[in-house]
Amino acid sequence: MNEPGTPLGKDLVGLESLSAEQILTILNTAEPFKEISERRIKKVPVLRGNTIVNLFFEASTRTRVSFEFAEKRLSADTVNIASSGSSVVKGENLVDTARNLEAMRIDMVVIRHGSSGAAKFLAERIPSNVINAGDGSHEHPTQALLDMLTIRDHFGKIEGLRVCLVGDILHSRVARSNIFGLLALGAEVAVCGPKTLLPLGIAELGVTVFSRIEEAIQWADVLNVLRLQLERMEAGFLPSLREYNQVWGVSRAKIEQAPKDLLVLHPGPMNRGVEIDSDVADGPHAMILQQVTNGVAVRMAVLYLLSGGAPDTAEAAKGGAEV
Amino acid sequence: MDEQAVHRAVARMARELVEQNVGPGNLALLGIQRRGVEIADLIRSEIERAEGTTVPAGSLDITLYRDDLMAIGPRPVVGATVLPEGGVDDRAVVIVDDVLFTGRTVRAALNELTDWGRPARVSLCVLVDRGGREFPIQPNVVGRIITVLPEQSVEVSVPDHDGRWGVDIVPVSSEPEP
Numbered sequence: 001m002n003e004p005g006t007p008l009g010k011d012l013v014g015l016e017s018l019s020a021e022q023i024l025t026i027l028n029t030a031e032p033f034k035e036i037s038e039r040r041i042k043k044v045p046v047l048r049g050n051t052i053v054n055l056f057f058e059a060s061t062r063t064r065v066s067f068e069f070a071e072k073r074l075s076a077d078t079v080n081i082a083s084s085g086s087s088v089v090k091g092e093n094l095v096d097t098a099r100n101l102e103a104m105r106i107d108m109v110v111i112r113h114g115s116s117g118a119a120k121f122l123a124e125r126i127p128s129n130v131i132n133a134g135d136g137s138h139e140h141p142t143q144a145l146l147d148m149l150t151i152r153d154h155f156g157k158i159e160g161l162r163v164c165l166v167g168d169i170l171h172s173r174v175a176r177s178n179i180f181g182l183l184a185l186g187a188e189v190a191v192c193g194p195k196t197l198l199p200l201g202i203a204e205l206g207v208t209v210f211s212r213i214e215e216a217i218q219w220a221d222v223l224n225v226l227r228l229q230l231e232r233m234e235a236g237f238l239p240s241l242r243e244y245n246q247v248w249g250v251s252r253a254k255i256e257q258a259p260k261d262l263l264v265l266h267p268g269p270m271n272r273g274v275e276i277d278s279d280v281a282d283g284p285h286a287m288i289l290q291q292v293t294n295g296v297a298v299r300m301a302v303l304y305l306l307s308g309g310a311p312d313t314a315e316a317a318k319g320g321a322e323v
Numbered sequence: 324m325d326e327q328a329v330h331r332a333v334a335r336m337a338r339e340l341v342e343q344n345v346g347p348g349n350l351a352l353l354g355i356q357r358r359g360v361e362i363a364d365l366i367r368s369e370i371e372r373a374e375g376t377t378v379p380a381g382s383l384d385i386t387l388y389r390d391d392l393m394a395i396g397p398r399p400v401v402g403a404t405v406l407p408e409g410g411v412d413d414r415a416v417v418i419v420d421d422v423l424f425t426g427r428t429v430r431a432a433l434n435e436l437t438d439w440g441r442p443a444r445v446s447l448c449v450l451v452d453r454g455g456r457e458f459p460i461q462p463n464v465v466g467r468i469i470t471v472l473p474e475q476s477v478e479v480s481v482p483d484h485d486g487r488w489g490v491d492i493v494p495v496s497s498e499p500e501p
Contacts, residue, residue, distance in 0.1 A: 004397040025400075032384060032401040041438045044387040074387075304387075308398035 005029065008305050011123040011130040014139035015181040023181055027149050029301035030294070036073055037296055047076035047307055050107040055097070056133070057083040057113045062268055062292065063133050063143070067110050070299035076108075094118065098126050108306065111135070116173075129306045137171050142302060143267050144177030146295040148185065150287050151222055153294070154263050159186035164216040166250065167226035167275050168197040168237075174267050175226060179205055192216040193248060196237040213248055217258050224265040225250050228275045241274050252279045265291055324467065324490035329450070332466035333362065336448055337369035339464045343446065344415045347376040351414040351442075355432055356384040356402035359420040361481040362450055366419060381407035383418070388431035406439060416442040421479035423449040423465075426458035451490055453477045 006025040008018070015023065036044055052071045056064055064080065071078045081097075098109060108129040111119050116136030123130035134140040152158050163182050169175045169191045182189045183206055190208035191198060192215075203209055210216040216223070228244060238244050245251075255262055264276075264285040272278045280286060324332070341347050347370050354363030360382045367380050384402035386392070407414075418432050429447060436445065446463035453471045471477055471492060480489040 003400060004395075005400045007397040029398075029401055032403050035404055039439065043438070045434070046387040046392060304401075305398050308396060 005305065007308065008302075010306070011119070011132075012141055012302055012306060013120045013123055013130070013132050015141045015144055015177045015184070016139065018181075018184065020184045020186070023145070023148070023184055026145055026298065026301050026305060027152060029305060030145075030149055030297040033297040033300040033304070034294070036300070037069075037293070042073050043075055044073070045075045046304060047071070047074040050076040050307060051105065052076045052078050052108040052110065052303070053101050053106050054078060054080045054133075055101075055109055055111045055113075056081065057111075057118075058134070060112050060133070062295070063112065063140075066292070066295040067131075067133060067142075067299050069296050070303055073296070074300055074303055076303070079106075094122060095125050098122055098128075102126050102128060108303070131302060131306065134173055137173050137176070139177045139180075140173040140267075141177050141181075142295070142299050143174050144181045145302070146291055146298040147174075147178055147224060147265055147267070148181055149294045149298055150265060150291045151263065153290065154287060155221065158182065160188070161221045162188045162190065162219055163222040163224060164190040164192055164210065164220040165224045165226060166192045166213060166216065167248065168228055169193050169202065169226070170197045170199050170237075171229060172226050174224075178224060179207060183207075190216060190219065194238065194244070213250070213254060214257065217254055217262065220258075220262065221260065222263045222265060223250060223255075224267075225276050227267065227269060228271055230271065230274075245274050245277075249273075249275055249277060250280050251277045252283065255280060255285055263287060268292070326488040329466070329488040329490065330365075332450065333365050334369050334373075336450075336464050336466055337366045337373065340366065340417055340446070340448060341370060341374060343463060344417075344444075347374045347378055349413075349415045349443065350378045351407040351409070351411060351416050352378055352380040353407065353411075353416055353418050353432075353436065354380065354382050355418065355420040355428060356382055356386075356404075357484060358479050358481045359383075359418075361483055362421060362479075363417075363419040366417075366448070379407035379409055379414075381405045381411075383432055383435055385428055385431035385435060388435050390427060390431070404435070410440055411436065411442045412440040413443045416445045417448050417464075418445065419448050421450050421481075422477050423447070423452045423460075423462055424455050424477075426456045426460035429460050430458050450479055451477050 006021050008022055106128055110131045110133050112133040113135050116138035118135045119132035165175045179189050190210055192210040192213055262285050266288050344350055352363040354360035363380050367378050370378050382405045384404050386399050386401045448464040449462045450466040452465045452468045474495050475492050476495050478491045478493050480487050
């Protein structure tokens with residue numbers, strides 16, 4: 001029998017609270033899970049009989065489908081709930097929704113929510129395992145984990161690498177999760193973007209700040225280009241998309257100036273011609289589709305590890321639910 | 324069993340496997356993680372030495388197919404599953420493990436194997452059969468049959484994990500046989 005791995009606890013709310021050992025356990029567990037998706041019968045029975053609810057209060061294609069594939073390939077039974085068309089539109093609050101689901105005997109909840117802290121809020125109130133699939137501008141842990149797995153695939157390591165997050169850091173849960181995870185694993189992290197889209201005091205997290213993308217490209221091993229949410233422009237953070245592309249967009253001409261092998265990642269969905277040009281997105285530096293493939297393996301690993309659970313924390317959560 | 328005894332047993336097991344399958348041509352070895360993989364490697368080199376044929380080999384991690392996974396607390400580390408070159412379809416697949424005890428590991432391995440494809444036939448080859456079956460499973464090729472008391476367990480040592488080849492009977496450890 002193989003030895004037990006490092007337990008993650010009951011929930012995966014974010015990477016901020018995880019140790020390097022726990023993060024590595026997830027990445028290492030994802031490795032054998034990659035192979036399952038290459039089989040003719042893409043299914044193992046490990047979560048047979050488990051019921052998982054995907055509770056998506058925000059639009060998502062990639063993350064929701066990726067979680068659903070991961071769940072199904074582990075033989076769990078899944079139910080998808082989107083906020084539109086559910087009783088949420090009738091005014092039911094989050095905890096009531098979750099408690100009603102609990103009453104139908106579920107085992108795990110994957111939650112995407114527009115409010116920062118929603119996943120933790122829920123995790124403290126229900127005994128099921130809760131996985132954060134993105135909460136407001138707080139964290140999106142599985143996205144950062146799949147980014148790290150892709151980086152490790154390419155370079156064979158994470159420690160000592162220089163990773164620069166480019167774009168809208170202020171509103172990005174992907175950026176926050178990446179910063180926590182990468183720093184825990186010993187990478188150097190930088191951010192680069194317009195001043196209006198960088199949080200105040202970001203350097204206090206221990207990251208370098210670049211004000212020009214050309215400097216970031218000279219420095220970095222990895223550029224993780226974040227999606228520019230187009231509604232930001234209307235809110236006055238940016239003068240125009242065209243200007244953003246000229247100054248901050250990752251173009252072939254810019255990355256050709258890189259002094260070394262440069263890996264370009266993007267969490268999707270891409271705005272081609274805004275934060276990333278097509279000749280970069282489809283070019284040899286990008287591993288964007290590999291990220292998507294790795295996403296399924298990472299989520300399988302998280303589901304597998306959490307299903308081992310920690311009964312004591314589940315009990316504590318039950319106690320909390322009665323308050 | 325010391326190193327020499329293990330090598331003798333494995334050499335005979337390799338010969339029996341080739342004989343039972345009418346030559347090495349269609350064989351594929353599948354070692355169960357972790358010690359079965361090394362025993363499969365040793366059988367493979369024995370067949371190569373005797374027959375001059377390299378038999379495809381792979382490895383199987385049965386963790387995700389265990390029947391007691393929900394009862395054992397923190398999730399065990401999952402090892403690599405590697406299909407033998409050319410797949411398992413229509414081949415004479417040999418499942419190789421170190422110790423055969425309850426048969427539950429082999430049950431799990433059979434389930435995983437049938438998710439991989441449809442072998443022409445499947446046989447089971449173990450270094451030690453210690454009895455105590457809880458499933459109707461019997462090996463085709465055995466290195467040694469050892470009668471072991473319930474409070475004893477059989478420990479197989481392999482070079483990659485334990486630094487040597489050997490089989491020892493020890494008082495029951497905390498590690499249960501799956």
